Structures are given as structure tokens and as C-alpha cells.
Amino acid sequence: MKIKESDFEFFKKLKIKSAIDLALLLPKKIENLNPSKNPKENEICTQKITIKSVSSRKNQLFGLGFCEEWQENISFVFFHPRAWHFGICKVGKGLIFNAKLSRFNHTWQFNNPKILTSFEGFSPKYQILGLKDAKIAAFIHKYLNYENLQESGIGDKYIHFLLNLHA
Structure with a gap:
């Protein structure tokens, strides 16, 4: 998984080492x-x-x-x-x-x-101290994709399952 240098510190705070770790980062609750x-x-x-x-x-x-x-x-x-x-x-x-x-x-x-400010749909709440939920969701959206998960060496059915968790 290729990470921009500016985003590297944020990934260290999340303790993420691979695309699989990122895919398994799930919200503690979801607000409607x-x-x-x-x-x-x-x-x-x-x-x-x-x-x-x-x-x-x-x-x-x-x-x-x-x-x-x-x-x-x-x-x-x-x-x-x-x-x-x-x-x-x-x-x-x-x-x-x-x-x-x-x-x-x-x-x-x-x-x-x-x-x-507006009706915001469903909002994930990760509840990670010192990190904003919106920024975590943006990073997941940016870096969690088929190619990055495929580089980790997992099968297609698991890739689709992990991607559907964040859809």
C-alpha cells in the first residue's frame, strides 16, 4: 500500500501497518x-x-x-x-x-x-482519542480499495467482503 508522506503520521497514530488493518478498523457506533x-x-x-x-x-x-x-x-x-x-x-x-x-x-x-448544519445521513463514530471521525473516514475512503487489499495477498471474496463493510 502506497501512502503519501504527509499521511504517514496519521497511519502511525491509528497503528495501521497494512490495508487489512485499515479495512478492519470499524466504527464503535453509527449515528443516524x-x-x-x-x-x-x-x-x-x-x-x-x-x-x-x-x-x-x-x-x-x-x-x-x-x-x-x-x-x-x-x-x-x-x-x-x-x-x-x-x-x-x-x-x-x-x-x-x-x-x-x-x-x-x-x-x-x-x-x-x-x-x-444539515441532515448528514449515517455518521460513523470511531471513538479514537485525539482523532476526528471525519478524518478517519476520509482516510479509509482514500486508501481502502481493491488494489491495496489485493497487494496484501488475500482472496477476491475476502476483498469484496472487507470493501462492503465500508460501503
Whole structure:
């Protein structure tokens, strides 16, 4: 497997010595960041909310919004919000929230949601300290291919199996 010199240090951090090692580097979990079709209690949901009102009290930022997809009013709460949260949660703005959904006062509520920039599909989480998941996924996409696995001397059926793990 031919590795660019600039990428060599990253491979050392991952402790990868061959294309097979790279193919066997699997995520610890996969997050589903697709929009949720329906609200589901006590499950992690992702949906775009248009903010109708915002208030704060005692290290908490509360808000009420409307979800076009679900045709429901949605409340949200951030615990220990930063100035960034106050800056981004403005009335009339549409935000994509990803969090556990629960019922509170007969309203669906996102508890301490992550704010996403877009619906990102399925996101692998490798949970390797000091390395970003997106960079690991980019390296796998860049270096894991048929030719590199064939150089390792494994059979075609195993190559296709390993490639399908990352498809």
C-alpha cells in the first residue's frame, strides 16, 4: 500500500501497518442523522425546527418552535448554555436538532439537543482519542480499495467482503 508522506503520521497514530488493518478498523457506533419521520418518545430524533420563542433562567435556555414535517409545536431546553447558544437561537430561525425526544406538558421536547448544519445521513463514530471521525473516514475512503487489499495477498471474496463493510 502506497501512502503519501504527509499521511504517514496519521497511519502511525491509528497503528495501521497494512490495508487489512485499515479495512478492519470499524466504527464503535453509527449515528443516524437522517430526518425522523415521526416523533418517538425516549428515542433520539433529528428534525428541523423553526423557533417561535426563546427564554432563559438559571443556567437553562428554553424555547418553543414548530416542526413543519411533524406539524407539531416542539419545545427545547439547553442545560448550561454558552453565549453561542444564545446567539444561534433566534426567533424565526430554522435549526436542525438531534436529541432524545420526550413529552413534557403535553408537548414534544428536545433535551439538550445537538445543533446540526444539515441532515448528514449515517455518521460513523470511531471513538479514537485525539482523532476526528471525519478524518478517519476520509482516510479509509482514500486508501481502502481493491488494489491495496489485493497487494496484501488475500482472496477476491475476502476483498469484496472487507470493501462492503465500508460501503
